[in-house]
Amino acid sequence: MDTLNAIVQVLDSTIRLSVPLLLACLAGLYSERSGIFDIGLEGKMLVGAFAGAAAASVFHSAFIGLGMAILISVAFAMVHGFASITHRGNQIVSGVAINFIAAGSTIILGQAWFQQGGRTPALQPGERFESITADVISNFLATYSFSTASVADLLVSIRGLILYLPALLFDALARIPGFGPIFAELVLGHSVLVYFAFAMVPFTWWVLFRTRFGLRLRAVGENPAAVDTAGISVTWLRYRALICTGILTGVAGAYLSMVQNGGFVKDMTAGKGYIALAALIFAKWKPVNAMFACLLFGFLDAASIRLQGSPLPVIGKVPAQFMQALPYVLTVILLAGFIGKAIPPRAGGVPYVKER
């Protein structure tokens, strides 16, 4: 039972730790598929995390925080677009600049506004996204009633009505003996952003391969001249891709500061943007692969935390740094030998210039 427990716990934190990677990875997928390399995922996540936590604590609302995180992150994405699409600048330089601006500005503004050494105030209940646990669900089922007392009540009631059936199902699943607790631990008990992140995987696949926007997005990353001569604006298309990127990095940032942590701490992205890029290459720019890559990297992270200090059989004690380096090492090894060549979108990184 003890080992089962340990495994479930590691898997559970795998999910928690892979969510920001997954969101950032999908964010990168939109921009890189459109032919814009985005090394600034890290910075956009960071400003999203800061804006989210700051707005949530000032306005006492998790949703306002999320909205602000997305807004600021999209604004930074537009800066990247302005430099690399409109002015055809070097995409790597622009991305690195964004990372620097993000790292510096969040600390300065945080200190100026909150005087807590670059932190934002600890978020109170209601300012964070709460976990949807088995208890929350059964509570909801027990207390639900349809009310038309005010418009707000009506909206809440309608939302409840939509959620009622899934809630019943999950409640029943969580009560099955044996299976129930594991289900409650792994699938339930996460915040709404976690479900959003995983729902984005099939959604992104659908957008990419079943919609007009997706077709054009994939085309512009391969051959922008083909898109141009087909009568489509390359510029506007790439800007739209970057808006998608900004939204997702915003959510990723909000997740870091408003779900995983109860507030913003300086440099809290800690290289996740880069791991997400590694995962993207590893996944060969495909959404479902991206999910597995991020889960794998999340698992390595979870395992490294779990194993910290406790010796493994046979190998003995593993330094934490080794586990932290593992995602990168793994990417290099697997790319070199096992999963074949990862071919990036062909027009990636090259500004579209018609007239030399």
Next chain:
Amino acid sequence: MAQAAIELVGINKSFGAVRANRDINLEIARGTIHGIVGENGAGKSTLMSILYGFYQADSGEIRVGGKPASIKTSNDAIALGIGMVHQHFMLVDNFTVLENIILGAETNALLKSSIAKARSELDRLEREYGLEVDPDAIIEELPVGLQQRVEILKALYRGAEILILDEPTGVLTPAEADHLFRILRQLKEQGKTVVLITHKLREIMAITDTVSVMRQGTMVATRETSKTTVEELAELMVGRRVLLRVEKGEAAAGAVKLAVKNLTVKDSRGVTMVDDISFDLRAGEIVGIAGVAGNGQSELLEAISGIRRAVSGSVMLDGKPIDLTGAADPGELRDRGLAHVPEDRHHVGLVLAFEENENSILGYHDDPRYLKGPFLNIDAIMADATDKIEKYDIRPGNPRLKTANFSGGNQQKIVLAREIEQDPGVLIVGQPTRGVDVGAIEFIHKRLIAMRDQGKAVLVVSVELDEIRSLSDRILVMFAGRIVGERGPDATEGELGLLMAGIEQEAAA
């Protein structure tokens, strides 16, 4: 005369300091096939790209069907019924045919209905014009001839009434080109207007009703095709009389200089590109290798010049073997008298960011002539470069100019001057006149024949059949990695065309 489908009035366009189009006036009659000829860089593609909305003219007016039209993007052009097949195809290589066709012409935000509509529409176009192509094939797996068909289908799918084709036959075998021309005639019969850009004058004579000639950004003449001749058009293109076929005497072939035996070469994917090839190259002769691009000529050249590893076989230079492991020292081969003018001068033959004088000694920079102790002897290098510029009429004649700023023909002359002036016993030349204008072609051909007459052995690989026929003393035809036939210099184009398409071989097998 029929009503004008298109009128261009006073079109000007500059790219930086380059004036690609100056004051161009052009009228294209509805329901005709109108040819546009001109040397490389004359501004043909630019003019048509302006009509298609890909570039914006600096000044001038476009009228479509008599009405002034404002064409700001390709979308505007498509809406006016203009379609274009670009010189470099505008296809997404890893998309299917269908996806390429609906790109930009989708019916709504979801793909499903667009795909269904395109499928049935393609079916119709296929039956109507004989434009068969598998709608689910991936573009990069299709041969270029079919890729071009997809481009034509793209334009027709968008309802093009005016179809512009930019150098469509450069990538086709003679048989494929004939098929294309049949399709174009059919389009004309249906009342569509076709604009055909080419630099092959024979094609102009064969298919167009009217022909316009461009030279250095200007429109120099428009003629009815039936009232002009190839000679007149060539003269208009170049601005002086040119010899389309260089005169040469009988070859006096001597000893074997280069002997290729059972050579087999695979490419990086492990596909056999050169399949058990044997031939001899003798002193005092030019051997031409003909074939459609991609049939192993490039790999053959690379293996002989020691750049690419051969799987088996041998190559003897003056009776001594060349290292075929791919690790041959190009410097050593040069010392042994083997000079190589590579097919791809931009990537292999030149460093475009270097100055002309640096490129003119590239690879020979450790020759004591160019050295002063451990340092480069700049004075000697400059004198040498100036000398070559004079001898080869390289323009502009400034050895300090960046090589990227020379035109294609002059870049090729830089490479040729460098290799020929080393006085090699064997010269291997890939695509001697690719991207080179008519005037320079004549010059280059003369140089190669002069080499031969001095008793050197010359191997020429070219996809231009005319060039092969006019230069070679013996012609070898490659198809699918094999030499499928050897002919004399008087072989007809039809005969070689069949060999190039692998047809003779199939009949024999």
